[in-house]
Amino acid sequence: MGTRTKEPKPDWLRIKLTTGDSYKEIKDMMRTKTLHTVCEEARCPNIYECWANRTATFMILGDICTRACRFCAVKTGLPTELDLQEPERVAEAAEQMGLRHCVVTSVARDDLKDGGASIFAATIHAIRARMPLCSVEVLIPDFLGDEASLRIVMDAKPDILNHNIETVERLSDRVRAKAKYSRSLELLRRAKEMQPQIPTKSSIMLGVGETIEEVHQAMDDLRAVDVDILTLGQYLQPSSTHLNVERYVHPDEFAELKIVGKSKGFSSVESAPLVRSSYHAHEQVKTAAAAAAGAKG
Structure with missing residues (x-):
């Protein structure tokens, strides 16, 4: 790790700032419902474009990660609470935004027995209960390789299972930090x-x-x-x-x-x-479905 990059940022990485009504509305909604988005916490360069288009990636299980990956801007430390009402608030926000595709991720919660898998599953169910036609994508941590935790999420049947x-x-x-390449592939x-x-x-x-x-x-x-x-x-x-x-x-x-x-x-x-x-995630659902249909045909 160093203190600065060796070359200046090139022109193609310039970010277009678009802070219209949709951006402000989503930001206010997240504050009102005490929700977090990875868009903000990880300082995503696409936040202005995505929020202007009324899309966001919800970050559940709080905003403090138990890991300290060397690339990630999310806060690290020891979380102090687990909010069991969070899934319903995420579903309410998704409904208010009128989402057709909802992406849900989280910090790593190695302090929890199931790594937060049950909250992921509850969030999927809560969104589906309010918005049956909304597809749900989850971007999950590795749960330290625990197969039972992964099964909790998969049994909730998200439309896309994402793990980086x-x-x-x-x-x-x-x-x-802590994550292993082979363990991610196994997941x-x-x-x-x-x-x-x-x-x-x-x-x-x-x-x-x-x-x-x-x-x-x-x-x-x-x-x-x-x-x-x-x-x-x-x-x-x-x-x-x-x-x-x-x-x-x-x-x-x-x-x-x-x-x-x-x-x-x-x-x-x-x-x-x-x-x-999560960029253009809603389009990937359609593409994957079309590919699956083609394979069956």
Whole structure:
């Protein structure tokens, strides 16, 4: 870890600021319902675009993570409470926003016996009870590899199960705290085994020192456990205490990686500098469903 990046941020990473009525309305709603979004907590570069389009990724289980990954801006420490009413408040907010696709993620809660899996399941059920036609995607932690916790989530039948490997195998221990590359792949394998009809998804950030060959291998590793959807984006250093950006990857390279990903069999690949795990998530549901229908046909 260092104090600054070695090269200035390129023009293609300039963020368009759009803070219209929808953005302000969503921000006020989150405050009123004491909800958190990963959009804010992780300082997502797409927050202005997504909130202006009335889409947001809810972050449940509080805003304090029990891990301290070297790329992530979310606060770390020891959480002090578990809010059992949170699922209903998330569902209320999703209903007020009129969402057709709802993404739910969380901090890592290694202090809880099930890692928060039961709250994920309750949130899925609460959203479905209010909005039967709204698809639900969950971006889950690894639950320290606990199969029973994963089963709780899969039994709630989210429309997409997302778990990010974040980086290539060689860099995983350096970039992530406690998480293991092999354990993440095993989680994704088990998820597909438990509910074969549910699309699985993962994400890789570029610019932390990986080679293109290693990215190709990570794609192969994900396809080996039947992951359907892949997102690729540029790592941006959230503060001087986080990992340095080793390289800003040109948009043309991202475009080439999208072609490679599609050739390897992913049903959907989002690949561009500002892409994050939930970016255009609503479109990926349709693509995955179409791919599944095609495979059956």
